[in-house]
Each structure stands twice: as C-alpha cells, then as structure tokens.
Amino acid sequence: VKRIKATPDGLSLRFSEAEADLLSSVAQQIAELLAGYEDRDGDPALERLLPDGYRDNAEDAEEFRRFTQTELVDEKVAGAVGIVDALRPRTEKGAAHVVLSQGEAVAWLRSLNDIRLALGARLGIVDDASRPPLDNTYAIYVWLGHVQLLLLRSVDR
Amino acid sequence: MRRVTLCGRLDTVADTLERTDEDTDLRSVVEPDRPWITIVWNDPVNGMDYVVWVFKSYFGFGPAEARKRMLQVHHEGKAVVATGSREEMERHVSAMHGYGLWATLQKDDE
Numbered sequence: 001v002k003r004i005k006a007t008p009d010g011l012s013l014r015f016s017e018a019e020a021d022l023l024s025s026v027a028q029q030i031a032e033l034l035a036g037y038e039d040r041d042g043d044p045a046l047e048r049l050l051p052d053g054y055r056d057n058a059e060d061a062e063e064f065r066r067f068t069q070t071e072l073v074d075e076k077v078a079g080a081v082g083i084v085d086a087l088r089p090r091t092e093k094g095a096a097h098v099v100l101s102q103g104e105a106v107a108w109l110r111s112l113n114d115i116r117l118a119l120g121a122r123l124g125i126v127d128d129a130s131r132p133p134l135d136n137t138y139a140i141y142v143w144l145g146h147v148q149l150l151l152l153r154s155v156d157r
Numbered sequence: 158m159r160r161v162t163l164c165g166r167l168d169t170v171a172d173t174l175e176r177t178d179e180d181t182d183l184r185s186v187v188e189p190d191r192p193w194i195t196i197v198w199n200d201p202v203n204g205m206d207y208v209v210w211v212f213k214s215y216f217g218f219g220p221a222e223a224r225k226r227m228l229q230v231h232h233e234g235k236a237v238v239a240t241g242s243r244e245e246m247e248r249h250v251s252a253m254h255g256y257g258l259w260a261t262l263q264k265d266d267e
Binding site for chain 2: 075116153156
C-alpha cells in the first residue's frame with residue numbers, strides 16, 4: 001500500500017500479494033485469539049484487547065466484563081474477519097484491490113488497531129520506554145501502523 | 158447548582174456514617190449526586206493521530222480539544238474524557254475498548 005485513493009466508490013487500497021497474505025494472516029490470527037477469549041489465562045494480548053473497566057475494584061470489573069465482553073469480542077472478531085474476507089478476491093498476480101466505504105474504513109481502522117495492540121503485547125511493548133526486539137513481528141507491527149495512518153488520513157479529512 | 162451543595166453535604170454525611178458503621182450501604186443513596194468519570198490511560202501502542210480521531214468521532218470534541226486531551230493522556234498518563242452517571246460512563250468505557258483505547262470508570266473523587 002503506497003497510497004490510498006478516494007474514488008466515487010470509496011477508498012481504494014492496493015495490496016501486493018505479500019502484503020495481502022500477511023495482513024490476512026494476522027487478521028485471521030486475531031479472530032482466532034479472540035474467539036478463545038474465555039481461556040485467556042493471563043494472555044497479555046487478550047488482556048490488552050479486553051481490558052478491565054474498573055481499575056481498583058475486582059468485583060465491579062468482573063460484573064462489567066460479564067455485561068460487555070461478549071459484544072466487544074463479537075465486534076472485534078467481525079472486524080478482523082471483515083479484513084480477511086475483503087482480501088480474498090485476488091488479481092492474477094495475487095494482489096488484492098480493496099474498495100472501502102466510509103463505514104468499512106472505520107471498521108478497518110479499529111481492527112488494524114486491535115492487531116497492533118495484540119502484536120504490541122506480544123512484543124512486550126508495555127510503556128514508552130519499551131525496546132521491542134527488531135524482528136519480523138516488529139516489522140509487521142510498524143507496517144500496520146503505516147497502513148493505519150494512511151487510512152486514518154483518508155477517513156479523517 | 159443545588160446538586161453541588163447537596164453533593165458536598167451528602168459526602169460528609171456518608172463519610173461520617175461509613176466510619177461509624179462499615180456495613181451500612183449508603184452508596185446507593187449518595188450515587189445519583191456524585192458524578193462518575195471516564196478516564197483514558199496512556200498507552201505506548203495507540204498512535205496519537207488515532208487517539209485524536211477517536212476523541213473527535215466518538216465524543217464529538219473539536220480538533221483542538223481532542224488534541225489537548227490526547228496530549229494530556231500522553232504527558233500526564235491519563236485524562237478524564239467524560240463525566241456523568243455510572244451507566245453513561247460504562248457505555249463510554251465499553252465504546253473506548255471497542256476502539257482499543259485503554260479506559261476505565263470510577264467515582265469522581267475530586
């Protein structure tokens with residue numbers, strides 16, 4: 001994705017085969033991670049995606065979770081699955097050309113953010129002083145930030 | 158206006174009673190007069206532009222206000238983004254979690 005074009009049909013994004021495969025794969029992983037949220041067992045990525053609503057009151061936090069969590073998970077899974085589905089049709093060269101309505105673009109922004117949060121947690125990015133390993137996961141994390149920012153600038157004008 | 162004075166008085170009464178009898182649950186009586194707040198906490202992953210956009214699109218803040226609150230989160234570690242009833246604040250916190258912002262609610266202790 002080098003730039004995002006505003007067209008009469010919506011925002012147009014072009015992903016190379018490698019980019020489309022990568023994004024589809026991480027989006028799929030987030031959907032699967034979230035689907036298993038009930039056995040979170042202290043998983044830092046799930047803790048970050050589904051945080052407590054109350055900071056100092058475990059009982060209130062638990063009740064808040066009981067009332068809001070299912071809907072939150074469903075929404076996040078639907079967002080990630082939306083990305084996977086949009087990247088399925090490919091050109092002959094394997095590239096993906098996606099055209100997003102304003103509403104779809106907003107759903108993408110939120111889901112790209114979820115993926116970054118999960119990767120950030122995996123990379124141990126817990127505060128502004130964290131120094132993540134400069135590995136492939138970090139490269140994906142940075143690239144997703146770039147795509148998200150491009151999309152954000154197209155949506156927020 | 159009435160709410161402010163009442164609030165102060167009820168708090169004093171509540172504090173006194175809570176000290177004298179821990180088991181008396183006065184909270185349900187005091188709650189309607191005492192506001193709740195939604196706090197957004199600093200986060201090393203969420204981009205500044207994204208947070209500004211969330212504040213604008215969800216809370217309807219103008220660009221300057223949204224940026225001010227974002228910077229407050231960034232520099233001070235947190236910012237209060239809404240005040241009101243507990244139910245409203247729970248809705249806001251849940252919405253923030255939908256956007257991936259780290260938010261909590263609590264009783265306003267100022």
